[in-house]
Amino acid sequence: xxxxxxxxxxxxxxxxxxxxxxxxxxxxxxxxxxxxxxxxxxxxxxxxxxxxxxxxxxxxxxxxxxxxxxxxxxxxxxxxxxxxxxxxxxxxxxxxxxxxxxxxxxxxxxxxxxxxxxxxxxxxxxxxxxxxxxxxxxx
Amino acid sequence: xxxxxxxxxxxxxxxxxxxxxxxxxxxxxxxxxxxxxxxxxxxxxxxxxxxxxxxxxxxxxxxxxxxxxxxxxxxxxxxxxxxxxxxxxxxxxxxxxxxxxxxxxxxxxxxxxxxxxxxxxxxxxxxxxxxxxxxxxxxxxxxxxxxxxxxxxxxxxxxxxxxxxxxxxxxxxxxx
Numbered sequence: 001x002x003x004x005x006x007x008x009x010x011x012x013x014x015x016x017x018x019x020x021x022x023x024x025x026x027x028x029x030x031x032x033x034x035x036x037x038x039x040x041x042x043x044x045x046x047x048x049x050x051x052x053x054x055x056x057x058x059x060x061x062x063x064x065x066x067x068x069x070x071x072x073x074x075x076x077x078x079x080x081x082x083x084x085x086x087x088x089x090x091x092x093x094x095x096x097x098x099x100x101x102x103x104x105x106x107x108x109x110x111x112x113x114x115x116x117x118x119x120x121x122x123x124x125x126x127x128x129x130x131x132x133x134x135x136x137x138x139x
Numbered sequence: 140x141x142x143x144x145x146x147x148x149x150x151x152x153x154x155x156x157x158x159x160x161x162x163x164x165x166x167x168x169x170x171x172x173x174x175x176x177x178x179x180x181x182x183x184x185x186x187x188x189x190x191x192x193x194x195x196x197x198x199x200x201x202x203x204x205x206x207x208x209x210x211x212x213x214x215x216x217x218x219x220x221x222x223x224x225x226x227x228x229x230x231x232x233x234x235x236x237x238x239x240x241x242x243x244x245x246x247x248x249x250x251x252x253x254x255x256x257x258x259x260x261x262x263x264x265x266x267x268x269x270x271x272x273x274x275x276x277x278x279x280x281x282x283x284x285x286x287x288x289x290x291x292x293x294x295x296x297x298x299x300x301x302x303x304x305x306x307x308x309x310x311x312x313x314x315x
Contacts (some may be wrong), residue, residue, distance in 0.1 A: 083230070084205045106234070111193055115232035 026092045026108040028100035032131050039124035053133030056126055061118040067130070075137050100131065181257030182268035186212030187305035194246040196239055204231065206296050208264060209305035210250035218247035218258035265292045288315040
């Protein structure tokens, strides 16, 4: 009886320990690799392009805003929310180590911002291109 | 005096007495401006949050695009409506995952205005009667609203630097 209790309480402690951990921190390159795996599922995938990502980042896509409307045309510089004026930290990982280090946060913001800029979700190809561009931006 | 006359006299006395009690009550509450009873027609903000009575998820998530508006500025039903519509939040997608949304909604609802008696639930703080009354033409010159540092009436912190701590006291107002 006591052994059963012992084992189950150990399992419970292990579960609590694991679930109490914050989302596993990743690097921008690991996030890029995950996007690549997703994108590779589409036919004709030929890798990500920083140049295409830059065009995508700076262009409007039918809506009022581009990515650059809030993140500024220079992703190594701070941005400003286009409606509220609230300060936004730089988006390029070279200028802001927090960027693209938390997969949950990355997913949340791509979902929101793609909806605002394109009125749809972004494809893994588009996300990967933008990240490829951001990784080329020097501080 | 006949019994009939006495009854009329009593009725008038009762009416006068009732008016005598009711009139000062109405006059004393000179902030009535809606059809519901209470200050600001029942659309009154609650007391500021006590120090330490906050929620880190709320602070983090609700201050990414604007200041984290303290929950006491709106009634519970407003917060439920706002949190149910984050996919289209004043023109932007501000969606959260289910777990975060649940935790933040619970925090907002349990700290919502405790002085709101009207059955109204505006989506914008600036629509509330208390807000309109406090920010009318008599209070604020129109040039203030046009100041580029103000940008919008929703930008509390332009004049209330302590807004995020729920402090809107007059002595802490700094007009740009």
